[in-house]
Amino acid sequence: MVHRNAPLSETGRLRLAQCVIDDGWPLRRAAERFQVAVTTAARWSARYRAEGPAGMADRSSRPHRSPNQTPTRTERRIIKVRVIRRWGPARIAYLLGLNVSTVHKVLSRYGLARLRWLDRPTGRVIRRMHSPHCGDLVHVDVKKLGKIPAGGGWRKVGRSAGSRNARADKSSGEVDKYYRPVRGYHFLHTAIDAHSRLAYSELLGDERKATAAAFWLRANAWFTEHGITVEKVLTDNGSCYRSHAFRDALGEIKHRRTRPYRPQTNGKVERFHRTLADEWAYARLYTSDLERCDEFPRWLHTYSHHRGHTGLGGQPPATRGPNLAGQYN
Structure with a gap:
């Protein structure tokens, strides 16, 4: 995928390289024509000379070696805890003594579903129902x-007052007329x-x-x-x-x-x-x-x-x- 700020698409790279290799344009002239640096024009020209039009395609930016990547054994332990216990990255990292971001990257790399997509009792991915038209379901x-009783429930008057069905006035012994329960x-x-x-x-x-x-x-x-x-x-x-x-x-x-x-x-x-x-x-x-x-x-x-x-x-x-x-x- 071409970067959104890239000055050249695959077609633009091919045109630039053809101008330099096939038509004999100087690198500086081709760079000015396509509004790129001279080094960029040289790179795409060299790739066209070596590989032809196929060399204009995007290449993966993944490094050839990753010496600091999480060991395979640790990744397997992370996946095992996730599948068996259905824990999130924070709890898995605490259990295994790892960084939370490391656990999250491993789970993402292996495409494990998020916990909110799983059914907790079974661990299976929840199949969501989508109805294409109104009235289908x-x-x-x-x-x-x-x-709510008159005067408000326990959320308004407090638990001690709300737990009583009626409150008697201490002086007269009569039921408070402003606090009548609604059962x-x-x-x-x-x-x-x-x-x-x-x-x-x-x-x-x-x-x-x-x-x-x-x-x-x-x-x-x-x-x-x-x-x-x-x-x-x-x-x-x-x-x-x-x-x-x-x-x-x-x-x-x-x-x-x-x-x-x-x-x-x-x-x-x-x-x-x-x-x-x-x-x-x-x-x-x-x-x-x-x-x-x-x-x-x-x-x-x-x-x-x-x-x-x-x-x-x-x-x-x-x-x-x-x-x-x-x-x-």
Whole structure:
């Protein structure tokens, strides 16, 4: 590969050498004509005289000898520790008494996959699923989210106060009216398109089969309204997704399930729930459950239309949605 700042390409080198060798140009004249040094013109002319046009190709810059290269035995030890223990360069270097950069260079030279590309239990390279079109695959899952008591949860009032369901006023013995607990959970049902990362999500009261089936009917209608025809749905093996009600709600849509105890197979919706928890559910200290619930639709709009997604080259999911604004109904 020609260096980006190189004054001559392979074709330019051949023309320079032909001017000197075939046409009899002086080296200084050829150097001025091609805007290079005289020594450069002499080097390419000599290589053309010895090897012909084939000598104009780039050569490897690797040295013929590397006396300070890491011994083969040490490289094998590094690779063995990486394969067996699946450690990073820093831990391997500490174990073997080497420099971290040395271990990193050995791992790179042998093309070993990065740890974040590996499945930790098996050590195999993770095969990532890519859907070429919207609707080819939609990931569906449920996230359980605890409700916030009035006045704020333990993140706001502290663990000692938040761990109590009610606090009695020491002087009157009455329950503080500004601190009334809210028991229970929200069940966040989510359907996310694998290609565009467009997400449809609802806060519901349970994860029973009738609730999951009704949620999918609304989610499918939402995708259809925005120009996405769903062909396959991927879920885990939860009881609500193995029910006849959910099967009937899917209709002609193909239903795929993840392998047991393999949540990474449904990784796109799992990652969405993690982002949701970091940027909405626990992003700030809410004073009530209602306040957090009111913020959810605004955050979901920001996620779809304005928040850059690393899996989409920094663009929001709306850039891949065919009819997100609903103007083509």
